[in-house]
Amino acid sequence: MDKKTFKVIILISDFLFINLSFLIYFILRIKTGWFDILILPEFLIPMLVLFIYWLVIFTFVGMYRTWFASSRFDELTTLFKSTFVGIFILFFLIFLDDFYHGVDSKSRILIFIYWGVFLFFVGGGRLFIRSLQRSLIIKGIGRRNVIIVGFNTIAHEIHDQISKHRALGLDAAAYASVYPNDLDKSYKGVKVIGVISDLTSMIDTYNAKEVIIALDKDNHDLLVDVISECDSKKVGLKIVPDLYEILSGQARTSQIYGVPLIDIMPQLMPEWEKKLKRIIDVLVSLFILLISFPVSLLTIFAIKIESPGSAFFKQERCGIEGSVFRMIKFRSMCQDAEKQSGPVWSSKNDPRITHIGKIIRKVRIDEIPQMVNVLRGEMSLVGPRPERPYFVEMLSKEIPYYKRRLKVRPGITGWAQVKHKYDETIEDVKIKLRYDLFYIENMSLRMDFKILFRTIFVVLFAKGHYN
DSSP: OOOOHHHHHHHHHHHHHHHHHHHHIIIIIIIIIOSSSOOOSSSHHHHHHHHHHHHHHHHTTTTTTTHHHHOOHHHHHHHHHHHHHHHHHHHHHHHHHHHTOOOOOGGGHHHHHHHHHHHHHHHHHHHHHHHHHHHHHTTTTTEEEEEEEEHHHHHHHHHHHHHHHHGGGGGEEEEEEEEETTOEETTTTTTEEEEGGGGGHHHHHTTEEEEEEEEGGGGGGGGHHHHHHHHSSSOEEEEEEGGGGGGGGGGEEETTEEEEEESSOOSSSHHHHHHHHHHHHHOOOOOHHHHTTHHHHHHHHHHHSSSOOEEEEEEEEEEGGGEEEEEEEOOBOOHHHTTOSSSSSOOOOOBBBBBHHHHHHHHTGTTTTTHHHHHTTOOOEEOOOOOOOHHHHHHHHHHHTTTGGGSSSSSSOOOOHHHHHOOOHHHHHHHHHHHHHHEEEEOOHHHHHHHHHHHHHHHHHHHOOOO
């Protein structure tokens, strides 16, 4: 059962049981005659509205993420917490509606009967789906390959745990050892195929979805190398607790069927915040494009008068997970500025920048067209600035962890932009990288708003950087 199939099954289950819950509640409320009825309510429209309402709530709290071998208790706990909030929102809305229309309805408390019916059917449906998923995983459907880094007692204990707990959905596919003399050795039929420098190719060869790091304490210094090797791949990274002190503050403990593993640098932003962040991106970018339309027209006119060529500048940049997109800006340099020099960073007094370019850069007008990139989902309002593929490849060789910036959607503004100047040297890039990693590890809507307000301050006081 692949991810898409499983999500479709969960959605179908929720559709059936959410609507069935409302149907049963409607029958209890209207058809039984047990409760007083002021007016006969509609049936189909409220049912559709409620389904969409719960769908939005479930999406925001992350109930449609694909959790392989997830705990059924955790599933019910998440369902209870999300519906508890959802029911009280409905209760409050019904109370306001009754108050507005002057209706003294004592039966609004019946919504809690609906909640009980809802929990029973929707919870039962999800329990059935999760139990089915668990059964299929144990039988070999939907399992994920794992590469274990290290060939030692710790690695063998992890291997034993994976083999013992089949419901985890993990299969040890290969070992990557620290020492070349371990090559071709095996444990429980699983061979040492390569060393740490071979990890990237091993992930592709075995289609691995997880990498478990089980290094000896003497090899702690190799942890950075392992993470760097895996940075360009969509794999989960886990370490054994013995290594936790190395990444203090950058890891989160996972207790799955008693297997003691720790996720390295997980996504700290909750699912509902990610969804809300995207909604804010769309609404704000649309608003800015609309209110800035007259300014954009004047900018286009000014650019065209001063220098020949298009008023827009499009350039390939690296987006989330390394995907390449064309970023749009108002052109602030002369046409074909890099035709002779090749890819280079701009400097503070770059002679290629036009007179109009200096002005629009100072007040960040040149960034306005990037709102189109935000609408397309290629960028966000807040995030690490997108870099060109040429520089990404160059810098990833110079700076460990550089490609970790690609784990999140790039932004128009970011923590590095409001805290540091433009890039002129590798040292500038290293400083900005620290700010970017700080943002990634502390992502939240609160952090985004803080960065946006600081950016507004920079624009209002004309302290823009050439970046």
